[in-house]
Amino acid sequence: MAEAIERESMEYDVVIVGGGPAGLSAAIRLKQLDPDLSVVLLEKGSEVGAHILSGAVLDPSGLDALIPDWKERGAPITVPVRHDNFLILGEAGSLRIPNWPMPPFMHNHGNYIVSMGNVCRWMAEQAEALGVEVFPGMACSALVYGPGGEVKGVVAGEMGLNADGTPGPQYEPGMELLGKYVLLGEGVRGSLSKEVIAKYDLSAGKEPQKFGIGIKEIWEIDPDKHREGTVTHTMGWPLGNAAGGGSFIYHLENNQVYVGFVVHLNYKNPYLFPYMEFQRFKHHPMVADLLKGGKRVAYGSRAITEGGWQSLPKLVAPGVALLGCSAGMVNVPRIKGNHNAMLSGKTAAEAAHAAIKAGRQGDELTGYETDVRSGPIAKDLKPVRNMKPLWSKLGLAAALPLGGFDMWTNALTGLSLFGTLKHGKTDAASTGKAKDFKPIDYPRPDGVLSFDRLTNVAFSFTNHEESQPAHLKLKDPSIPIAVNLPEYAEPAQRYCPAGVYEVIGEGAEARFQINFQNCVHCKTCDIKDPSQNINWTTPQGGDGPNYPNM
Structure with missing residues (x-):
């Protein structure tokens, strides 16, 4: 069908996919360097910020480099970290780990508690003021390749397909947005970035990328318990030795707190239920006391790249570059990546500008690769690798x-006695067989502190046009019931934080159901499925969560 579709095209100097901190930084920097460059930024969410979910304690170094006067420009970055706590939890108590044994770069003073969704909305305003064309609601469903195999653009804005993939009565074929260079800032496990990494073998010689799942709620709490500027991280209970991970509790303004939980996706027990571990965590006495009398006002989830330095793929291929979490630039022990995303967008823009100024196009932006491997991003990631x-x-x-x-x-x-350690297996391959583990009995949500998934998904304000094709594609539809169910107790029922996947019926009557309308675009299924049978693709533009201030 794709060969028969005729699309109009528009040409730009640079096409940017993704309205997160990396893509927006690239757009802003390009126009700072040359106001006459034509730059377009495409965002699949209904608005910039709609799909942004992050902790977030922001290290402002990336923004300092990009927009030094961000305070004077009114950036929504107003809550400095005042108190920084690190706790090891037991089931009924906690042990505080003092800050002084930690290296200075682990301290949060000088950083800010922010909504990255609101920061990105503000950055989009800055980009538009410079002349960047910002188009939200424009999902990029395919790459456009040139005659030499280079990436020369994207297909954006295709809408109105029937459930079987054929054009419906309201079908719009979308457009080809073509550029001298394409910068991919899709975030974790982006569908186009995944294609580029595979097509050009960009991960050759690198360690497998590693991931976590981050689950987050926003709560309005009793003003007497609110401590603006307080940052608390925990490890230990309830995960114990079952999985790596931990929690965060950040007190922002207006009596609100971000309460979040991260589970590393290399866990072995297929019965582990990350969402329910988070709900159980909120019943710890310390957390329950904080939230008592409050109310949850928003919910969301997102995968996190955790492989770090040794998993960073080659960042460039002909005509294209990977920015931020499309490549994986999170500093895991610091629990921060937004500053590196901004720095990557900035330096990619500088490399693209220099190439265009020199009359080049469609080649590899080697200057970007060199800067990331030797500049501030390297200095941030290598010491914690x-x-x-x-x-x-x-x-x-x-x-x-x-x-x-x-x-x-x-x-x-600048040296390590360990050298550079390897990660080993992918997160999917780390999943153990069900016969080697026992099911975990999770407490039933009480509807006050803890909630069932479908109730919480309503607080992500997720919406998908139900007549379109499911964007969650099974390579082999038989595998969930024939392989994953007997071998792994079909863990998709549990690792998905939105209840997308269900096994209906038993025995010969069992069938696998995909409720794609619930999907919050976290990408966990694409990462953790032990058979690597699920391929996350982008739905039509504007669909998915509509996060207010995540």
Whole structure:
């Protein structure tokens, strides 16, 4: 069908996919360097910020480099971190770990508690004021390749397909947006970025990318319990040794707190239920007391890239570059990546500008690759590169002292006694067989502190046009029931934070159901499915969650 579709095209100097911190930084920097460059930014959410979900404690170094006068320009970055707590939880109590043994870069003073969705909305205003064409509601469903195999553009805005993939009565074929260079800032496990990495073998010689799932709620709490500027991170209960991960509680303004939970996706037990681990966490006495009398006002979930330095793929291919979390630039122990996303967008823009000025197009932006491998992003990621593999292989109790020692030696000498540790298996391959584990009995949500998934999904304000094709594609429709159910107890029923996947019936009557309308675009299914049978593709533009101030 694709060959028969005729599309109009528009040409730009640079086409940017994704209205997150990386893509917006690239757009802003390009126009700062040359106001005459034609730059278009395409965002699949209904508005810029609609699909942005992050903790977030922001290290402002990326924004300082891009827009030094962001305070004077009214950026929504107004809550400095005042108190920084790190706790190890037991089921009924907690132990505070003092901050002084940690390297200075682990401290949060000088950082800000923010809504990255609102920061991106503000950045979009800055971009538009400079002349960037920003188009929300424009999902990019395919790449356009040139005669030499280079990426030369994207297909954006295709809408109105029937459930079987054929054009419906309101079908719009979309347009080809063509550029001298295409910058992909789609975030974690972006569908176009995934295609580029595979097509050009950009991960050759690198460690497998690693991921976590982050689940977050916004609560309005009793003003007497609110402590604006307080940051708390926890590890330990309820996960224990079952999985890596932990929680965050950030007190922002207006008596609101961000309450979130991260589970590393290399967990073995297929019965583990990340969403229910989060709901159980909120019943810890410390958390329950904080939330008592409050109300949850928003919910969402997103995968997180956690592989770090050794998993960073090659960042460029002919005509295209990967920005931010499309490549994986999160500093795991710092729990921060937005500053690196901004820096990557900035330096990619500088490389693209230099290439266009020199009369080039459609080649590799090697200057961008060089800067990331040797500049501020490298200085942020390399010293912490061993924390994640230490945690995965040795567990939390051993990883804390060994990882802390390794970060100190890196900070002081630039060297590590461990060298660069490997991650080993992918997160999908880490999933164990159901026969080797016991099901986990999770407490029933009480509707006050804890909630069932479908109730919470309503607080993500997710919407999908139901007549379109399901954007969650099974490579082999038989695998969920024939393989994943007997071998792994079909973990898609549990790792999805939105209740998208269900096994209906038993025995010979069992069938696999995909409720794609619930999807919050976290991409966990694309990552964790043990058979790697689920391919997340973009639905039509404007669909998905509509996060207010995540």
